[in-house]
Amino acid sequence: MNPASPPSVPTEPSSQTPEHSRSLPVSASSFAAVVPPSPAKIVVENLSLFYSEKQALHDVSMDISEKRVTALIGPSGCGKSTLLRCFNRMNDLVEGVRTDGRILLGDANVFDPAMDVIELRRRVGMVFQKSNPFPKSIYENVAYGLRIAGEKSKARLDEVVEHSLRGAALWEEVKDRLNDSALGLSGGQQQRLCIARAIAVEPDVILMDEPCSALDPIATAKVEELIHDLKAKYTIVIVTHNMQQAARVSDRTAFFYLGRLVEYTDTRTIFMNPSKPQTEAYISGRFG
Amino acid sequence: MNAPTQQSSSAVARLGQYFKRGDSLLWLSGGALALAVLLITGLLVLVFTSGFTFFWPFRVATAERVDAPPVMGVVTNRQEQRLGADGQVVKTAQTQFKTGNRDVYGFDFLWVKKEELGGISYDPETVVLEREEYGDFHGFLAAIEHKGQVVARDAAAWEAFDGHRREMRRLAVRAKEIQREDIGEVNLQIQRAKLRLRGAQLKSADGSVPPELQAEVDAKLASLEKEYDVLRLEAEALMARSREYAALMRTVDSQERRIPLASVVRAWKPNSMGLGAKLAHYASRAAEFVHGEPRESNTEGGVFPAIFGTVMMTIIMSIVVTPLGVIAAFYLREYARQGPVVRIVRIAINNLAGVPSIVFGVFGLGFFVYFIGGGIDRMFFPESLPNPTFGTGGILWASLTLALLTVPVVIVATEESIAAVPRGVREGSLALGASKFQTICNVVLPASVPGILTGVILAMARGAGEVAPLMITGVVKLAPELPLDGHFPFFHLDRKFMHLGFHIYDVGFQSPNIEAAKPMVFTTTLLLIAIVVLLNLFAIRIRDRIRRKYQTGAF
Numbered sequence: 001m002n003p004a005s006p007p008s009v010p011t012e013p014s015s016q017t018p019e020h021s022r023s024l025p026v027s028a029s030s031f032a033a034v035v036p037p038s039p040a041k042i043v044v045e046n047l048s049l050f051y052s053e054k055q056a057l058h059d060v061s062m063d064i065s066e067k068r069v070t071a072l073i074g075p076s077g078c079g080k081s082t083l084l085r086c087f088n089r090m091n092d093l094v095e096g097v098r099t100d101g102r103i104l105l106g107d108a109n110v111f112d113p114a115m116d117v118i119e120l121r122r123r124v125g126m127v128f129q130k131s132n133p134f135p136k137s138i139y140e141n142v143a144y145g146l147r148i149a150g151e152k153s154k155a156r157l158d159e160v161v162e163h164s165l166r167g168a169a170l171w172e173e174v175k176d177r178l179n180d181s182a183l184g185l186s187g188g189q190q191q192r193l194c195i196a197r198a199i200a201v202e203p204d205v206i207l208m209d210e211p212c213s214a215l216d217p218i219a220t221a222k223v224e225e226l227i228h229d230l231k232a233k234y235t236i237v238i239v240t241h242n243m244q245q246a247a248r249v250s251d252r253t254a255f256f257y258l259g260r261l262v263e264y265t266d267t268r269t270i271f272m273n274p275s276k277p278q279t280e281a282y283i284s285g286r287f288g
Numbered sequence: 289m290n291a292p293t294q295q296s297s298s299a300v301a302r303l304g305q306y307f308k309r310g311d312s313l314l315w316l317s318g319g320a321l322a323l324a325v326l327l328i329t330g331l332l333v334l335v336f337t338s339g340f341t342f343f344w345p346f347r348v349a350t351a352e353r354v355d356a357p358p359v360m361g362v363v364t365n366r367q368e369q370r371l372g373a374d375g376q377v378v379k380t381a382q383t384q385f386k387t388g389n390r391d392v393y394g395f396d397f398l399w400v401k402k403e404e405l406g407g408i409s410y411d412p413e414t415v416v417l418e419r420e421e422y423g424d425f426h427g428f429l430a431a432i433e434h435k436g437q438v439v440a441r442d443a444a445a446w447e448a449f450d451g452h453r454r455e456m457r458r459l460a461v462r463a464k465e466i467q468r469e470d471i472g473e474v475n476l477q478i479q480r481a482k483l484r485l486r487g488a489q490l491k492s493a494d495g496s497v498p499p500e501l502q503a504e505v506d507a508k509l510a511s512l513e514k515e516y517d518v519l520r521l522e523a524e525a526l527m528a529r530s531r532e533y534a535a536l537m538r539t540v541d542s543q544e545r546r547i548p549l550a551s552v553v554r555a556w557k558p559n560s561m562g563l564g565a566k567l568a569h570y571a572s573r574a575a576e577f578v579h580g581e582p583r584e585s586n587t588e589g590g591v592f593p594a595i596f597g598t599v600m601m602t603i604i605m606s607i608v609v610t611p612l613g614v615i616a617a618f619y620l621r622e623y624a625r626q627g628p629v630v631r632i633v634r635i636a637i638n639n640l641a642g643v644p645s646i647v648f649g650v651f652g653l654g655f656f657v658y659f660i661g662g663g664i665d666r667m668f669f670p671e672s673l674p675n676p677t678f679g680t681g682g683i684l685w686a687s688l689t690l691a692l693l694t695v696p697v698v699i700v701a702t703e704e705s706i707a708a709v710p711r712g713v714r715e716g717s718l719a720l721g722a723s724k725f726q727t728i729c730n731v732v733l734p735a736s737v738p739g740i741l742t743g744v745i746l747a748m749a750r751g752a753g754e755v756a757p758l759m760i761t762g763v764v765k766l767a768p769e770l771p772l773d774g775h776f777p778f779f780h781l782d783r784k785f786m787h788l789g790f791h792i793y794d795v796g797f798q799s800p801n802i803e804a805a806k807p808m809v810f811t812t813t814l815l816l817i818a819i820v821v822l823l824n825l826f827a828i829r830i831r832d833r834i835r836r837k838y839q840t841g842a843f
Contacts, residue, residue, distance in 0.1 A: 088719060122721035132712035135735050145720040148730065181837075194716065201720060 031247055031268050041066035041205060041235040042087060047101035049082055051094065056082045058259045059101070064205075069227060069236045071250035071267065073243060075282065078256040080239045084207050086110070087237065088124040089117055105205075122149070125198035129210040131190035133182035133197075138165075138174050141182045141193055145201035160200050168196035169226050188219025195226060199234070206230065208238040212245065224249050243283055247271050255279045335817065338810035343573035345558045345566050348414045348426055350540055351385065352406030357541035359398055360414065360426045361385030367399075386804070388416070388424035392543055396423060396804045412560040415446075417537070418553040420583055423804060425547065431536040433546070438536070445535075446557075452533045453549045459530035460550035466523040468768070474516045481508050487671035577811065586765065586795050587805040591812055595819065596770050597683065597763070597785035602752045602823060604687035604781075605694065609751075610744050612691065613698025620699070621706045622728060641696035649757030652689030657681055657761060677782050681762030683771045684781035689761045690754055694747035701746065705739020706732060741831035745824050752820045755789035763790045765798070788816040 040063035049057040057079045064070050072080035082091065089110060091097045103110040110120060122145070133141050140147075142161045151157060161178070165171040170192045174185070182193055191211060198206055208227070212220040227236060227249045240246050246253050247267060254264040255278075263270060263279045274280040306312065346362045353359060365384035381402040390396055417425040431438045432445045432452060440448045485505050488497050530550035537545045553576075556569055580590025624630045661678035669677040678684075709732050717727040755763075764784045771783045796802065796809040 090715060090719060093715070093718070118721045118723060121719055126715075126719035128712055128716060128719075130712050132710065132716040134713060134716065134731050144717070144722075144730070148717075148720070148722045148726045197716075197720065 031271070038065045038068055040064060041105070042237075043102075043104040044083075045102045045104065047083070047086065047099065047103060049079075049086065049091070049100075050098045052096040056259050057086075060261045061101075062254060062261060062264050064235060064237060065252060066235050067231060067233070068251040069231050069238060069249050071246035071253045072237065072239045072256060073241075073246050073253060073282075074256035074262075076241075079259040080254075080256045081209055083256070084209055084237060084239050087205065087207055088121045088126055089115075090126065092117065122201050123203050124205045124207060125201065125203035126207045127191070127194050127198055127209065127211045129213055131187060131194050131214070133185070133190050133193055135181070135183060137179045138182045138185070138193065139178040142196050142200050144197060149201070164196040164200040165193075167199050167230070168192045169222065169229075170196055186219070188215050188222060191215060191219070191223060192226065195223070195230075199230070203234065205235045205237065208236065210239055210241060213241065220245070243271075255282060257282070332817075335810055335813050338807060339814035340811075342807040342811045343570045343577070345416070345556055345561060345569045347410050348416060348558050349385070349408045350411050350414070351383075351400060351408045353400060354404045354406060356404065358406075359385050359387060359400060360540035361387035361398065364397070388426040389422075389539060390801075391422040392539060392545065396801060410559045412557065414559050415537070415555060415557055417535070417547065417555045418588075419547065420551045420553060423584065423588070423801075425537060425545070427537045427539040427545075429535060430538045430544065432549075433534050433536055435532050449535065449549075449555060453552050453555065456530045456533050456548070456550040457552075459526050463523045463526035463530065466519055466526070471516060471519050471523070474512055474519065478509060478512050478516075481505050481512070483671045490670055578815070581768065582766065585799055586791060587799050587801060587808055591786075591788065591791060591815065593767060593770060594786040594788045594791045594812075595815065596772075597767070598752060598788045598816070598819060599823070600771055601683055601687050601690070601758075601785065601787065602748055604683065605690045605751045606744055606748055608688060609691040609694050609698055609747055610740070613695045613743065613747075614702050614740055616695070617699045617702035617706065618728060618733075621703050622724070622732075637696045637699055641700075644756075645693055645754050646756040646760075648689055648693045649760045652685055652692070652757060652761040653681075656685040656688050661685060680782075681760065681764075681784055682782040683762055683785045686758050686762035686785070689757050690751040693754065693757060694751050697747045697750065698740070698743040701743025702736065702740045705736035705742070708739065709735045738831050738835040741827060741834065745827040745831070748823050748827060749820055752823060753789060753816070755787065755793060758787055758790060763787045765790075765794050788812055788819065792816065 042064035044060055044062045044064075047057055047060045048055060060079075060083060072084060074080050085091045086099065086103055087105075087110065091099075099111055105120070105123070108115060134144060136144070139161055142164050143151075143157045146157060146160055151160075162171060162175075165174065170189060173189060174180075174193075182190065185193060191214075195206075195211075212223050215223065224245065227238065230236060231251075238246075238250065250267045252265065253267045253270045255262045255270065255274075255276075257278050263274060263276045265275075270279060271283060274283065348360060348362055351359045351361075362385065363383060364386045366381065367384070368379065368381050370379060382399045383402070383405060385398050385400060386396060387393060387398050388396065411428075413428055415425075415427060415429050419425060429445050429449065430441070432440045432448055482505075485497060485501070488501055489495050492498075531548050533549040534546045535549055535552070537547055539545070554569075554572070556565075561569070577590050578595065579592045581593065582591060583589035620630060620633065624633075657680060661676070661680065661682075665673060665677050665679040713731055713735065714727055717731045718724070722730065762784050764786065767784050767786050769780070769783060771780050771785050772778060773780070792809055792812050795805045795812065799805045
């Protein structure tokens with residue numbers, strides 16, 4: 001996949017000297033295992049997005065591979081979260097948002113007015129930066145998606161709750177207190193509960209918006225391990241500020257800067273051998 | 289630059305520092321808080337001390353007077369008085385006695401000047417009778433009579449007094465029960481039968497009644513009349529029997545009075561009671577106050593109908609105001625397009641909370657009572673017109689008026705608590721494929737319940753203490769029939785009711801014997817405060833339980 005080449009990327013003063021390459025924050029051993037390429041699950045075509053007058057995304061085109069982890073990195077305000085929230089149309093909640101271009105999920109355009117947003121969000125789950133369990137019991141949190149979809153069977157709910165909690169590596173920790181309030185869990189547990197909640201409705205894609213930014217290193221490691229396991233079944237798009245994390249969990253990485261996609265290729269390449277000077281400057285920590 | 293100016297400038301600087309640090313403001317706000325606490329404490333102390341002594345059996349003094357018959361009564365007040373006669377200031381003191389015996393003297397209280405006052409003594413044989421009419425009687429028990437014949441005298445009379453009194457009281461109470469319950473039921477049925485006839489008359493084109501219905505109603509009325517006569521005779525017989533025993537009482541100035549024992553609520557010898565007996569007396573009167581019926585144009589007896597009316601009205605009001613306010617707030621916050629119109633609506637709601645409550649009363653009278661109530665009467669109760677059923681003040685209209693009065697409080701509190709629900713939680717729900725309505729019902733509403741209940745608590749506190757709008761929408765001085773009783777349909781929302789707030793106003797300012805009723809005012813105030821506090825505590829308990837449930841701990 002070729003990264004989209006924006007017409008005019010503001011350039012940072014940078015020089016591609018060997019020292020800078022050596023100062024990259026990750027070593028070769030920290031990358032996720034190399035996996036063969038897979039067909040595209042989501043295709044973004046010439047997407048531009050405006051918040052009222054302000055343009056937040058400039059003509060972004062990219063493919064998201066099926067059953068792979070795609071990381072979106074870039075400095076704050078570069079549009080990576082905005083792009084992520086386009087995939088399940090969470091931007092609809094913001095007033096004055098306007099989009100150009102298309103996002104194809106399968107054959108359907110996500111922005112098509114005929115698109116059933118509720119159905120879309122069921123297919124594209126989301127995990128947020130700040131864990132946001134509902135003020136309900138652990139069980140009810142996980143069962144929520146099914147309940148609102150009209151699932152009544154207690155046996156089926158039990159099964160899905162256990163399966164999802166196991167899938168989120170939380171079952172062993174909470175199986176004896178499923179009826180306790182979810183707000184009594186620790187931060188890391190809450191975030192994994194949110195992941196369990198997202199996978200309970202069996203989505204095709206899981207979007208993660210900086211899922212570990214509020215977690216300590218141990219909880220982060222657990223969530224990252226979980227992402228690694230989930231990859232076998234789900235297409236995952238993750239926004240992160242932590243470049244080691246992007247290197248560890250993702251198969252492909254897209255670097256955004258000022259609303260433009262600067263570079264998009266497999267993770268190892270982007271970290272070890274970036275082709276654009278801004279990318280190199282960002283991942284070597286000279287700005288952002 | 290010389291020394292003094294330097295000094296003064298540094299003093300100015302220090303003063304500036306002082307104001308900058310905000311110490312002055314700290315003192316000011318601390319002082320304001322202290323003043324507020326002091327005022328509230330003062331109010332409570334006043335109400336408590338005046339309210340709690342109402343039932344205490346104080347000693348009854350016998351006072352000799354110069355050139356006048358002696359007085360017997362409870363010392364209630366002492367006053368220093370300055371009399372300016374011919375420019376001369378004469379100091380004098382006077383003592384107030386609560387003499388009772390209104391039927392004998394025509395007054396309850398008597399001021400006695402210091403010069404006229406002889407010795408004060410406390411005769412252990414003094415008897416106080418609490419009567420159904422004319423207030424207390426102070427004096428001595430001379431004898432007990434049965435159908436005019438003396439059956440016991442002096443000490444023996446006191447021994448036998450309470451036994452006979454209970455027996456007579458039982459008969460009188462039973463007679464009253466028959467009058468109110470059984471005869472009331474028969475009257476209700478007679479009224480219903482007549483209304484059926486009239487209803488049929490109104491329905492038919494020429495105002496005639498089908499003969500079979502006429503015959504049926506006539507038969508029913510005849511049997512009811514018979515029933516009524518039987519009951520009336522029974523009640524009269526009981527009443528007559530209850531009058532058989534009487535107490536012959538002698539006042540301190542040797543006047544005699546015959547008092548039927550059936551009319552004596554309780555009797556005691558305050559000057560020879562021990563502390564235990566006094567406490568028992570206090571408890572019995574306090575209990576009667578809470579669960580008894582009012583007597584003597586509300587200045588004696590209990591206030592149970594008023595308690596019942598207050599609580600029931602507050603509950604109906606809460607049941608109406610909560611859904612109304614919550615739904616309005618959810619529409620305003622979640623669905624309405626935020627813009628100038630919503631802003632104006634919000635300002636209007638906030639201003640509504642500041643409208644004088646009597647204005648709501650007038651609105652309730654015009655809209656609920658005359659318009660809606662009158663409409664209901666014309667549609668559903670045409671047979672009882674021109675007597676209104678719903679077209680007059682009643683507990684339903686009073687509660688609705690108060691609900692309208694308190695709805696801004698609930699709307700504002702609910703809006704605040706909706707706004708406090710974290711955005712992340714909503715987004716989490718939406719991202720799982722929930723619709724907006726599902727998100728509101730399943731996530732936002734449960735999370736904002738504690739805030740909503742805070743609003744309801746404030747509304748209840750405001751509503752329970754409101755009097756002015758009630759006076760024109762359904763509160764009356766005396767409503768012996770409660771809005772909830774054993775007659776079908778059990779809830780009588782059209783009935784007028786009594787209210788503690790109005791009771792205070794009525795007893796304190798409208799009763800014929802204001803001085804005697806004053807302690808009752810404080811006691812009722814105390815009770816009103818207690819009820820508002822209790823209702824609030826109850827609501828706060830529910831709120832805390834819900835809050836715990838949604839935050840931590842078990843479900």
